[in-house]
Every structure is written in C-alpha cells, then in structure tokens.
Amino acid sequence: MATGRTHRPASRSRGIPEATVARLPLYLRALTALSERSVPTVSSEELAAAAGVNSAKLRKDFSYLGSYGTRGVGYDVEYLVYQISRELGLTQDWPVVIVGIGNLGHALANYGGFASRGFRVAALIDADPSATGKITAGLPVRHTDELETIIRENQVSIGVIATPAGAAQEVCERLVAAGVTSILNFAPTVLSVPDGVDVRKVDLSIELQILAFHEQRKSGEEALAAAAEAADADGPGTRGKPEKSQKATPLAAPAKAAKAAVKAAVARKTGRSGPDGEVPAVMPA
Amino acid sequence: MATGRTHRPASRSRGIPEATVARLPLYLRALTALSERSVPTVSSEELAAAAGVNSAKLRKDFSYLGSYGTRGVGYDVEYLVYQISRELGLTQDWPVVIVGIGNLGHALANYGGFASRGFRVAALIDADPSATGKITAGLPVRHTDELETIIRENQVSIGVIATPAGAAQEVCERLVAAGVTSILNFAPTVLSVPDGVDVRKVDLSIELQILAFHEQRKSGEEALAAAAEAADADGPGTRGKPEKSQKATPLAAPAKAAKAAVKAAVARKTGRSGPDGEVPAVMPA
DNA sequence: TACTGTGAATCCATTCACAGCT
DNA sequence: AGCTGTGAATGGATTCACAGTA
Structure with missing residues (x-):
C-alpha cells in the first residue's frame, strides 16, 4: 500500500524520462495542429515554439524516442504524429469510466478532448440514485452498484474520479479491486493505492494557490x-x-x-x- | 513576448524552490484537515503521510520557510496553517474572473475549493450574448464587452480561461492589457504572454495521455x-x-x-x- | 547551408544521515 | 528519547555547444 504517489516512483519506463513523457502530449497537440494545416515538415525551433518549450529540450526529448528527424530539414509532421501517438499508446482505444457526475464530472463527460485522443468514455457512474438514468453527454448515468460489472464488461483500465473528497478513497478501492490500474483523481484527497497502480491528480485550487504565491510578490514589493x-x-x-x-x-x-x-x-x-x-x-x- | 512559459523561468522567488511552492498547497490541505479534527501537533512523518510525500522532503521544504517546528515534538498545526497560508498569499483575498462559461467554466464557478482558500469569484464572463445575464453559482454571467471594466473595477489580478482553444489567446491578451498578471489556462493552447505574467495550464487530456503511456507498458509486456x-x-x-x-x-x-x-x-x-x-x-x- | 542528435556541463530536486535541540 | 533542521551525496532534468549529416 503505497501512499498516494502521483506516478510510478522514478522508474523511467523503457528509458524515457518522466519529464519527457509529460511533454509528449504537448508536442502531439502542436503537431496535430500543423497536420491539420497540411504543413509537411517542421524544424525543432518551430515546433518548440508551438509547444511552448525550447528547442534543445525538444530535440533531447525526441532523441529518447529515436532518430525521427532529418538533418538540415526537420521533422516530418505526419510521421512524428504517428510515432508519438504510438509511444503514448494512443493508437489503441482506451475505455475510461468517470465516477462522480457532479458539475465537474459533467464537464469531463462533455469534454471533447478525450474522444479525439483515443479515450472512449465507457460509462458515467454516480452514487446518487436520483441522478442515475439521466442521459449525459449521450450516455446514461449508472449507479455505483454497477461499478464492478461495468469495469469488467468493458475491460476498463483507466478510471476518472470526480467525486467529493470523502468518497474518493472508497471509489478508488473499488475501481482497483475491479481491475483499474490507472486513476486520474480530481478529488482533493491523497489516494492510497497498491503498487502497480498509477495515480495522477488534478487539483484546481492548487494551481490557483501557486499563482497566488507568485502574484503576492509582484505587488508585494511595496508594503x-x-x-x-x-x-x-x-x-x-x-x-x-x-x-x-x-x-x-x-x-x-x-x-x-x-x-x-x-x-x-x-x-x-x-x-x-x-x-x-x-x-x-x-x-x- | 515570451512564448507560453508555465511559470517564471527558474527564479526561485525569495529563495523558495518552485518544487517546494508547488507542494505547499498540499501540506496546507492536510494541515487544514488536522486542524478541523483539533489535532494540536503533527510530526513530519505523520504530516508527510497525510500529504502523500516523504518526510525528508517535507522537512526540507519547511526549512525554506523557517524553523517552524519543535524538536522532539513536531509542528504546531494552527501555527503552520497560518505560516503556509501567509507564504502562499492566502491571508488576503484574491478576486478572480472566469472567462468562458461552458461546461467547464460552469463547474469551476461552482467549485467550492476556491472560495474556501481566499479566492473570490468576482465575475463570470462569456462571449455568447444568449448566455449573459444567466445566474450561475449566484453570479450573473456578463458579456465579454465588459471584461476590461470588470477587471479594473474589481482589481482583479488573476484570470481563469475556460474558453475554447480558438478564443484563448485573444482573451488572454485582453486580460493582460486590463491588468491581469496571473492566468490559469484550461484551454488546450499555448498562450503567449509578456514578461512578468505567469501562466499555469491544466490540460485534462494530457493527464490521461500520461496515464495511457504507463498503462500501455503494463499490459504491453505480452504481445x-x-x-x-x-x-x-x-x-x-x-x-x-x-x-x-x-x-x-x-x-x-x-x-x-x-x-x-x-x-x-x-x-x-x-x-x-x-x-x-x-x-x-x-x-x- | 541548415538542421538534427548528443556528449558534457550545469542546474535543480530528492534523499541520506546525523548533529542539535527540547 | 524523539524529533527537527540541514549539510553532503546522489540522481534527474535542462542547457550548452558542436560534431555529424542530408
């Protein structure tokens, strides 16, 4: 029972550093935009600008994936899109469940960015009986009682928790027991999970607090x-x-x-x- | 015009490392929970467990703030809550505006975690005229035309962007021009801001993609x-x-x-x- | 010529391990 | 005895700078 790590300790999976993995989706997004505009190639400089990083970092990142560029020319956009998608595992479809269909869960269910990247919302789950059955984002909300069945029938390995903090740990345990091995946690709690299960967390108020910290010492120089x-x-x-x-x-x-x-x-x-x-x-x- | 940095380069403000700043909200959350249960003191070990980090890291983090503990005893919970709140700038109120009241903006407006930490939603702003006037989370949605006035009248320095990607950069520029110096960006785009403006981003699909990467090589060992x-x-x-x-x-x-x-x-x-x-x-x- | 790919150098973060205080 | 606070050691991530190549 490891206590709420954000991702696996430090064990750079297959030699790709975590920091690099975390940037791959950024590159992918920038590349997809270029691909839509039918841009055939990009230099590391251009792509880096589009992704909001510097070019040395980008080249080093790509070097972990292999030699996918052409010296003197740059990178083939389509080719890179494919390679990064593959590296991230997005060439396959990932069924996910969203547990907790409050305001946030509702927003997540309707978020277009999931479906477009290989994530398929297999089910929406909520504990409130009065909410079940309601069609949300084209899917009926189902009751927590069905959680285990849903997970197993849909071979779900990724779960999104958008419940209140108090319910999160229990939901987490049920998800894990039913076979989920990756969890995205929006509840403001630290989750305990067994080894082998990855947890990533998004805490909306934490980001604001970090901004406040910096904001404080901008205006703070005065008084x-x-x-x-x-x-x-x-x-x-x-x-x-x-x-x-x-x-x-x-x-x-x-x-x-x-x-x-x-x-x-x-x-x-x-x-x-x-x-x-x-x-x-x-x-x- | 620096291109979309996530926060100020590396310039550990007043000597506190960024990594530490990013964890302070975590500690604060754990401490607040203890405070509610009227726990008077905690050891670094206990608090670290509650926050999901290890105790050496926590002690090192706290050492940047000062010597707030008592050897042989631990930390006074109330005292630490106050010190960390102060360090984060949460002893003052931060008026924020949320721009883009779609599904996500709606969820953010209703999110309780803001108000409880010194963030006051000063206004909700949307470009859709048919949406304006609607009461959401107790506030009327106001039209983008009023953006500059709202920012100035309420002395807003923190803005939250929850618009579609296409609108984000323009909204960002207007916020900055009106005096906002910290931006929390939920739109899947890299924002360009002038120096001195902090941007933090939250991209829901990026987190899932990182999970997919790790997930891939759990089941991936087979075929x-x-x-x-x-x-x-x-x-x-x-x-x-x-x-x-x-x-x-x-x-x-x-x-x-x-x-x-x-x-x-x-x-x-x-x-x-x-x-x-x-x-x-x-x-x- | 114009770019990538990468060792080497540097910077930052984490962890260790223990001196120092209550 | 029990815990904090912190130098020193380690390990990762970023940046530099240039050799290599289309």
Whole structure:
C-alpha cells in the first residue's frame, strides 16, 4: 500500500524520462495542429515554439524516442504524429469510466478532448440514485452498484474520479479491486493505492494557490517587503490587521517569544481556516 | 513576448524552490484537515503521510520557510496553517474572473475549493450574448464587452480561461492589457504572454495521455514487447493492423528504408489524426 | 547551408544521515 | 528519547555547444 504517489516512483519506463513523457502530449497537440494545416515538415525551433518549450529540450526529448528527424530539414509532421501517438499508446482505444457526475464530472463527460485522443468514455457512474438514468453527454448515468460489472464488461483500465473528497478513497478501492490500474483523481484527497497502480491528480485550487504565491510578490514589493524580510524566521505579526507593527525591530528578540506571539495572534483571529466553508477549529491551547 | 512559459523561468522567488511552492498547497490541505479534527501537533512523518510525500522532503521544504517546528515534538498545526497560508498569499483575498462559461467554466464557478482558500469569484464572463445575464453559482454571467471594466473595477489580478482553444489567446491578451498578471489556462493552447505574467495550464487530456503511456507498458509486456524492441529505431510497422509483420527481422535493413516504409503506412491509414473529431489531413507526398 | 542528435556541463530536486535541540 | 533542521551525496532534468549529416 503505497501512499498516494502521483506516478510510478522514478522508474523511467523503457528509458524515457518522466519529464519527457509529460511533454509528449504537448508536442502531439502542436503537431496535430500543423497536420491539420497540411504543413509537411517542421524544424525543432518551430515546433518548440508551438509547444511552448525550447528547442534543445525538444530535440533531447525526441532523441529518447529515436532518430525521427532529418538533418538540415526537420521533422516530418505526419510521421512524428504517428510515432508519438504510438509511444503514448494512443493508437489503441482506451475505455475510461468517470465516477462522480457532479458539475465537474459533467464537464469531463462533455469534454471533447478525450474522444479525439483515443479515450472512449465507457460509462458515467454516480452514487446518487436520483441522478442515475439521466442521459449525459449521450450516455446514461449508472449507479455505483454497477461499478464492478461495468469495469469488467468493458475491460476498463483507466478510471476518472470526480467525486467529493470523502468518497474518493472508497471509489478508488473499488475501481482497483475491479481491475483499474490507472486513476486520474480530481478529488482533493491523497489516494492510497497498491503498487502497480498509477495515480495522477488534478487539483484546481492548487494551481490557483501557486499563482497566488507568485502574484503576492509582484505587488508585494511595496508594503510587504520590509515586513517579510524583518520577519524572516518568525512571521510578520499580523498582516492586513497591523496590530503591533513591531516590524521595524531588526530581529533582536529570541525566536521563541516571537513564535509564541504569532501563535497567540493566530489563535485569536482563526479567520478562514476551514477547507470548505465554515469550521469550528477550537484548538486546545 | 515570451512564448507560453508555465511559470517564471527558474527564479526561485525569495529563495523558495518552485518544487517546494508547488507542494505547499498540499501540506496546507492536510494541515487544514488536522486542524478541523483539533489535532494540536503533527510530526513530519505523520504530516508527510497525510500529504502523500516523504518526510525528508517535507522537512526540507519547511526549512525554506523557517524553523517552524519543535524538536522532539513536531509542528504546531494552527501555527503552520497560518505560516503556509501567509507564504502562499492566502491571508488576503484574491478576486478572480472566469472567462468562458461552458461546461467547464460552469463547474469551476461552482467549485467550492476556491472560495474556501481566499479566492473570490468576482465575475463570470462569456462571449455568447444568449448566455449573459444567466445566474450561475449566484453570479450573473456578463458579456465579454465588459471584461476590461470588470477587471479594473474589481482589481482583479488573476484570470481563469475556460474558453475554447480558438478564443484563448485573444482573451488572454485582453486580460493582460486590463491588468491581469496571473492566468490559469484550461484551454488546450499555448498562450503567449509578456514578461512578468505567469501562466499555469491544466490540460485534462494530457493527464490521461500520461496515464495511457504507463498503462500501455503494463499490459504491453505480452504481445507488444517483441515488436517494440525489434522496432527500436524505426517503428513497429503497423500495430493493430498487422499488415506486413516483418517485425521478426532483427533490424538488418538500413533505418532509411524502414522509416520510409512506416511513413508510407502512416500515409495510407491516417486513421485518427485530427485533434477534435473529423480531419482532412491531406499530406503532400 | 541548415538542421538534427548528443556528449558534457550545469542546474535543480530528492534523499541520506546525523548533529542539535527540547 | 524523539524529533527537527540541514549539510553532503546522489540522481534527474535542462542547457550548452558542436560534431555529424542530408
């Protein structure tokens, strides 16, 4: 029972580095666009620009797949599309199930980008009996009771979890028990899976938080910089509600006291600390 | 005009590595859960398990933030929640706009995980006049014409793009021109933004493709291994439609010929190559 | 001439292992 | 005794820069 890894540890499958694998879909997308415009060949420079990477990286990536280019010319678009598709396993069809047909599951069911890349939505599954039977994206929503049957009858090996966090682990276990070995998890939870099962996660709010981090220090150079620096090892008192404003003191007091002070301030406000709305959060001293 | 970077190059903002920043939201989520259960302290081991990472990594990550733990004891949960929130900039409110209220935009608008972490959806924007005015997630959908006004009036610095791929770049430019400096992009396109603007992307189908890659070589050991190996530098003829089946020949022919052969085969079938359904894809020889 | 393919150099991230503190 | 914090070691990923080739 490994605890929620994102993908297999580090074991570059058949010698292709994970970082490279993660970029192949990007190249594929750019190449498909070129293919539609009937562009016969591209240079590493052009393709890299279209995919949003630099050309050295792209060439190194491709070198792991083989020598698919022509020196002095570039890469044959159709040929590369085929090679990358094959490498990614997209020349075969992958039946997937989507579990949890709420807002997000609904959006996923209707997302065109799956079908066009070899992923076939075999079934939509939801636990709410009142939702079952409804036709969504051309498919009837089926009840969780049928999960195992559906997986087995359709030979599904990839499952998408779009349930609330609380249901995710159980759904995950049932999927795995029924034969699923790859899971795409949209629920904000860490999933535990046995070895041999791959989990990838997409957390919408995490991406925003990372942006907020960077955003903070763009506008932050103004009022925050001094405080942030002075606070280095303890924390800037209370920001946004500048109570004591002892920030100018260039860290002479022992960290211990500062830490305790901040802790107290935190305990006092305990503003937003709940993950999904209102929260008690009574801390025992 | 830098071409679509995912985040700022490598310039670890204020010394915190990007990889660490990307994990802070994970820790925060785990800590918030503990906080709700009124757990006062955690060890690095416990917290790491809850966040799905290993404890050495977690300790190293926290060491970039400062010395927030107590040796022999662990970390104070509330205190850490506060410190990480502050580091991520979540102690302030971030107004965001969502552009493109299709299936996905709708799901994003209703997603509870934003509001609970300091992100306030300031407005929903769509280009379709027939959609405007509709109340979605408690907000009226507004027309793209109002984009600039909305951004400025609400001091929005973070924008979420959930439009079709074709509209994304234009929307992006308008957002940036109006003052947005961080963009979360769900459209399957590379966005070009000026320096100083951060873009993060979420591509639902890319994650599935990465899973497919790994999935392929789980079941792949049976029929595919031989072909894949023999084909090493050229490609395995045509898989799934085994026309010539010359795979057993242990690569004696020059790669040139093999490459041409595969190219021809590809040209012949040109099965699925379109990105979003049907595709002409007429390739000039 | 114009490009790919790739060793070598560099940079970043992870892991190890233990000193240091409570 | 039990845990954090962190230098040092390792391993991956990116970039450089150029030899090789159509």
